[in-house]
Amino acid sequence: EVQLLQSGGGVIQPGGSLRLSCEAFGFRFRDYAMSWVRQAPGRGLEWVAALRATGDLAYYADSVKGRFTISRDNFRNTLDLEMTGLRVDDTAVYYCVRVPCTSPSCYTGGFGFWGQGTLVSVSS
Amino acid sequence: QSGLTQPASVSGSPGQPITVSCNGTSTDVGGYNVVSWYQQHSGKAPKLLIYEVTKRPSGISDRFSGSKSGSTASLIISGLQAEDEADYYCCSYAGGSLYLFGSGTKVTVL
Numbered sequence: 672e673v674q675l676l677q678s679g680g681g682v683i684q685p686g687g688s689l690r691l692s693c694e695a696f697g698f699r700f701r702d703y704a705m706s707w708v709r710q711a712p713g714r715g716l717e718w719v720a721a722l723r724a725t726g727d728l729a730y731y732a733d734s735v736k737g738r739f740t741i742s743r744d745n746f747r748n749t750l751d752l753e754m755t756g757l758r759v760d761d762t763a764v765y766y767c768v769r770v771p772c773t774s775p776s777c778y779t780g781g782f783g784f785w786g787q788g789t790l791v792s793v794s795s
Numbered sequence: 796q797s798g799l800t801q802p803a804s805v806s807g808s809p810g811q812p813i814t815v816s817c818n819g820t821s822t823d824v825g826g827y828n829v830v831s832w833y834q835q836h837s838g839k840a841p842k843l844l845i846y847e848v849t850k851r852p853s854g855i856s857d858r859f860s861g862s863k864s865g866s867t868a869s870l871i872i873s874g875l876q877a878e879d880e881a882d883y884y885c886c887s888y889a890g891g892s893l894y895l896f897g898s899g900t901k902v903t904v905l
Contacts, residue, residue, distance in 0.1 A: 708896075715798070715899035716833070716841065716884050721892055730892040765841060775892035781831030781846030782886070788840055 673697040673784045675767045680789035687793070693750040693786050695765030701725075701745040704770035704777065707752050709763035709776050710788075720752065720764070721775035730775055735761075757793045764788040799824065799885055799897035805904040807875045815900045817868040817885030823895050825866030829888035832861060832870045836881045844883075845870060872902070880904045 679691040706721040720741040722732045729741050740753040750767055766788045771780030800818040807813040824830055830848045839884055843852055845861035848868065860871045865871035885897035
Protein backbone atom coordinates (compact mmCIF):
# COMPACT_ATOMS: atom_id res chain seq x y z
CA GLU A 672 0.00 0.00 0.00
CA VAL A 673 1.35 3.41 -0.99
CA GLN A 674 1.79 5.71 1.99
CA LEU A 675 3.31 9.15 2.36
CA LEU A 676 3.95 10.02 5.98
CA GLN A 677 4.75 13.65 6.69
CA SER A 678 6.54 15.26 9.62
CA GLY A 679 7.74 18.71 10.55
CA GLY A 680 5.69 21.88 10.51
CA GLY A 681 4.59 24.02 13.42
CA VAL A 682 4.51 27.68 14.39
CA ILE A 683 7.29 29.97 13.21
CA GLN A 684 7.86 33.72 13.20
CA PRO A 685 8.01 35.70 9.95
CA GLY A 686 11.47 35.50 8.45
CA GLY A 687 12.15 32.13 10.06
CA SER A 688 12.99 28.75 8.53
CA LEU A 689 11.35 25.36 8.74
CA ARG A 690 11.89 21.94 7.19
CA LEU A 691 9.13 19.53 6.19
CA SER A 692 9.75 15.85 5.53
CA CYS A 693 7.82 13.11 3.81
CA GLU A 694 8.70 9.41 4.03
CA ALA A 695 7.43 7.10 1.30
CA PHE A 696 6.30 3.50 1.69
CA GLY A 697 4.87 0.86 -0.58
CA PHE A 698 6.44 1.82 -3.93
CA ARG A 699 9.83 2.32 -5.59
CA PHE A 700 10.39 5.89 -4.49
CA ARG A 701 13.31 6.48 -6.88
CA ASP A 702 11.03 5.82 -9.89
CA TYR A 703 8.73 8.79 -9.25
CA ALA A 704 8.93 12.55 -9.30
CA MET A 705 7.49 14.16 -6.18
CA SER A 706 5.75 17.42 -5.44
CA TRP A 707 4.54 19.67 -2.64
CA VAL A 708 1.08 21.25 -2.72
CA ARG A 709 -0.23 23.64 -0.08
CA GLN A 710 -3.60 24.94 1.09
CA ALA A 711 -3.97 28.14 3.08
CA PRO A 712 -6.74 28.11 5.72
CA GLY A 713 -10.13 28.27 4.01
CA ARG A 714 -8.48 28.61 0.60
CA GLY A 715 -7.80 26.46 -2.45
CA LEU A 716 -4.91 24.23 -3.41
CA GLU A 717 -1.65 25.71 -4.68
CA TRP A 718 1.11 23.74 -6.38
CA VAL A 719 4.40 24.71 -4.71
CA ALA A 720 7.30 22.68 -6.08
CA ALA A 721 8.27 19.47 -7.85
CA LEU A 722 11.44 17.40 -8.13
CA ARG A 723 12.53 14.88 -10.72
CA ALA A 724 12.93 11.24 -9.63
CA THR A 725 16.71 11.52 -9.86
CA GLY A 726 16.64 14.61 -7.68
CA ASP A 727 18.67 16.70 -10.11
CA LEU A 728 16.01 19.06 -11.42
CA ALA A 729 13.53 21.09 -9.38
CA TYR A 730 10.72 23.44 -10.28
CA TYR A 731 9.01 26.07 -8.14
CA ALA A 732 5.94 28.29 -8.14
CA ASP A 733 6.83 31.97 -8.45
CA SER A 734 5.44 32.57 -4.96
CA VAL A 735 8.18 30.46 -3.31
CA LYS A 736 11.05 30.63 -5.80
CA GLY A 737 14.31 31.61 -4.12
CA ARG A 738 12.95 30.89 -0.63
CA PHE A 739 11.98 27.19 -0.72
CA THR A 740 14.15 24.22 -1.68
CA ILE A 741 12.81 20.77 -2.51
CA SER A 742 15.15 17.81 -2.13
CA ARG A 743 15.06 14.04 -1.80
CA ASP A 744 17.07 11.07 -0.54
CA ASN A 745 16.39 8.03 -2.70
CA PHE A 746 18.18 5.73 -0.24
CA ARG A 747 16.05 6.78 2.72
CA ASN A 748 12.90 7.25 0.58
CA THR A 749 12.35 10.75 1.85
CA LEU A 750 11.31 14.07 0.35
CA ASP A 751 12.06 17.37 2.06
CA LEU A 752 10.97 20.97 1.71
CA GLU A 753 13.32 23.53 3.23
CA MET A 754 11.47 26.81 3.73
CA THR A 755 13.34 30.03 4.49
CA GLY A 756 12.27 33.67 4.68
CA LEU A 757 8.83 32.52 5.73
CA ARG A 758 5.98 35.02 5.36
CA VAL A 759 2.53 35.18 6.92
CA ASP A 760 1.02 34.19 3.58
CA ASP A 761 3.01 30.93 3.62
CA THR A 762 0.67 29.76 6.38
CA ALA A 763 -0.95 26.60 5.04
CA VAL A 764 -1.32 22.87 5.26
CA TYR A 765 1.44 21.39 3.12
CA TYR A 766 0.91 18.09 1.31
CA CYS A 767 3.53 15.74 -0.09
CA VAL A 768 2.27 14.32 -3.42
CA ARG A 769 3.49 11.59 -5.76
CA VAL A 770 3.78 12.52 -9.46
CA PRO A 771 2.95 9.53 -11.71
CA CYS A 772 6.13 9.88 -13.82
CA THR A 773 9.88 10.13 -13.35
CA SER A 774 9.73 13.75 -14.41
CA PRO A 775 7.38 16.49 -13.19
CA SER A 776 6.73 17.14 -16.88
CA CYS A 777 4.13 14.42 -16.84
CA TYR A 778 1.47 13.91 -19.49
CA THR A 779 -0.17 10.91 -17.90
CA GLY A 780 -2.02 10.18 -14.70
CA GLY A 781 -2.85 12.56 -11.90
CA PHE A 782 -1.85 13.18 -8.30
CA GLY A 783 -3.16 9.89 -6.98
CA PHE A 784 -1.29 9.73 -3.66
CA TRP A 785 -1.12 12.45 -1.02
CA GLY A 786 0.41 12.67 2.42
CA GLN A 787 -1.75 13.45 5.42
CA GLY A 788 -0.75 17.12 5.38
CA THR A 789 1.18 19.16 7.91
CA LEU A 790 0.34 22.65 9.14
CA VAL A 791 2.83 25.49 8.90
CA SER A 792 1.71 28.61 10.75
CA VAL A 793 3.73 31.79 10.26
CA SER A 794 2.84 34.34 12.89
CA SER A 795 4.48 36.89 15.15
CA GLN B 796 1.02 31.89 -12.78
CA SER B 797 -2.69 32.66 -12.35
CA GLY B 798 -4.91 29.87 -11.13
CA LEU B 799 -7.78 28.31 -13.00
CA THR B 800 -11.28 29.73 -12.49
CA GLN B 801 -14.07 27.66 -11.01
CA PRO B 802 -17.51 28.69 -9.73
CA ALA B 803 -17.45 29.20 -5.97
CA SER B 804 -20.43 26.94 -5.43
CA VAL B 805 -22.76 24.55 -7.22
CA SER B 806 -25.77 22.83 -5.71
CA GLY B 807 -28.26 20.17 -6.70
CA SER B 808 -30.86 17.80 -5.37
CA PRO B 809 -30.16 14.12 -4.78
CA GLY B 810 -30.29 12.18 -8.01
CA GLN B 811 -29.79 15.26 -10.19
CA PRO B 812 -26.71 15.86 -12.35
CA ILE B 813 -24.42 18.82 -11.81
CA THR B 814 -21.49 20.25 -13.75
CA VAL B 815 -18.46 22.03 -12.32
CA SER B 816 -16.52 24.13 -14.82
CA CYS B 817 -12.82 24.98 -14.86
CA ASN B 818 -11.73 27.87 -17.07
CA GLY B 819 -8.14 28.22 -18.13
CA THR B 820 -6.17 29.47 -21.10
CA SER B 821 -4.46 28.10 -24.17
CA THR B 822 -1.25 27.70 -22.15
CA ASP B 823 -2.76 25.33 -19.60
CA VAL B 824 -6.19 23.65 -19.95
CA GLY B 825 -6.41 24.43 -23.65
CA GLY B 826 -2.85 23.37 -24.39
CA TYR B 827 -2.66 19.96 -22.74
CA ASN B 828 -4.93 16.98 -22.13
CA VAL B 829 -3.51 16.83 -18.61
CA VAL B 830 -6.49 17.98 -16.57
CA SER B 831 -7.35 16.24 -13.33
CA TRP B 832 -10.09 16.66 -10.74
CA TYR B 833 -9.96 16.21 -6.98
CA GLN B 834 -12.57 15.83 -4.27
CA GLN B 835 -11.77 17.13 -0.81
CA HIS B 836 -13.89 16.56 2.25
CA SER B 837 -13.37 18.89 5.18
CA GLY B 838 -10.10 18.24 7.00
CA LYS B 839 -9.00 15.52 4.59
CA ALA B 840 -6.41 15.27 1.85
CA PRO B 841 -7.66 15.65 -1.73
CA LYS B 842 -8.69 12.51 -3.60
CA LEU B 843 -8.11 11.98 -7.32
CA LEU B 844 -11.39 11.56 -9.24
CA ILE B 845 -10.46 12.15 -12.89
CA TYR B 846 -7.13 12.32 -14.74
CA GLU B 847 -6.15 13.07 -18.34
CA VAL B 848 -9.49 14.91 -18.79
CA THR B 849 -11.75 11.85 -18.92
CA LYS B 850 -10.12 8.87 -17.17
CA ARG B 851 -11.20 7.47 -13.80
CA PRO B 852 -8.84 5.72 -11.39
CA SER B 853 -9.97 2.29 -10.26
CA GLY B 854 -12.47 2.49 -7.43
CA ILE B 855 -13.97 5.83 -8.48
CA SER B 856 -17.70 5.74 -9.17
CA ASP B 857 -18.79 6.06 -12.80
CA ARG B 858 -21.12 8.84 -11.63
CA PHE B 859 -18.05 11.05 -12.01
CA SER B 860 -16.97 11.97 -15.51
CA GLY B 861 -14.86 14.64 -17.17
CA SER B 862 -14.72 16.51 -20.45
CA LYS B 863 -12.96 19.43 -22.09
CA SER B 864 -13.80 21.95 -24.77
CA GLY B 865 -11.15 24.46 -25.72
CA SER B 866 -9.79 26.03 -22.53
CA THR B 867 -12.67 24.90 -20.33
CA ALA B 868 -12.75 21.58 -18.54
CA SER B 869 -15.80 20.17 -16.81
CA LEU B 870 -16.54 17.66 -14.08
CA ILE B 871 -19.96 16.06 -14.28
CA ILE B 872 -21.52 14.33 -11.31
CA SER B 873 -24.55 12.35 -12.36
CA GLY B 874 -27.01 11.15 -9.77
CA LEU B 875 -25.84 13.45 -6.99
CA GLN B 876 -25.60 11.76 -3.59
CA ALA B 877 -25.26 13.13 -0.06
CA GLU B 878 -21.67 11.91 0.20
CA ASP B 879 -20.74 14.01 -2.85
CA GLU B 880 -21.01 17.15 -0.74
CA ALA B 881 -17.39 18.39 -0.71
CA ASP B 882 -14.98 20.80 -2.33
CA TYR B 883 -13.81 20.03 -5.87
CA TYR B 884 -10.64 21.24 -7.56
CA CYS B 885 -9.41 21.01 -11.11
CA CYS B 886 -5.72 20.94 -11.96
CA SER B 887 -3.92 21.40 -15.25
CA TYR B 888 -0.37 20.99 -16.45
CA ALA B 889 0.85 24.42 -17.54
CA GLY B 890 4.12 23.59 -19.27
CA GLY B 891 7.64 23.86 -17.93
CA SER B 892 6.88 21.20 -15.29
CA LEU B 893 4.45 23.61 -13.59
CA TYR B 894 0.89 22.89 -12.52
CA LEU B 895 -2.09 25.11 -11.80
CA PHE B 896 -5.03 24.34 -9.55
CA GLY B 897 -8.50 25.77 -9.83
CA SER B 898 -9.99 28.10 -7.25
CA GLY B 899 -12.25 25.34 -5.95
CA THR B 900 -16.00 24.70 -5.99
CA LYS B 901 -18.13 23.83 -3.00
CA VAL B 902 -20.78 21.30 -4.01
CA THR B 903 -23.90 21.28 -1.85
CA VAL B 904 -26.54 18.58 -1.91
CA LEU B 905 -29.91 20.18 -1.21
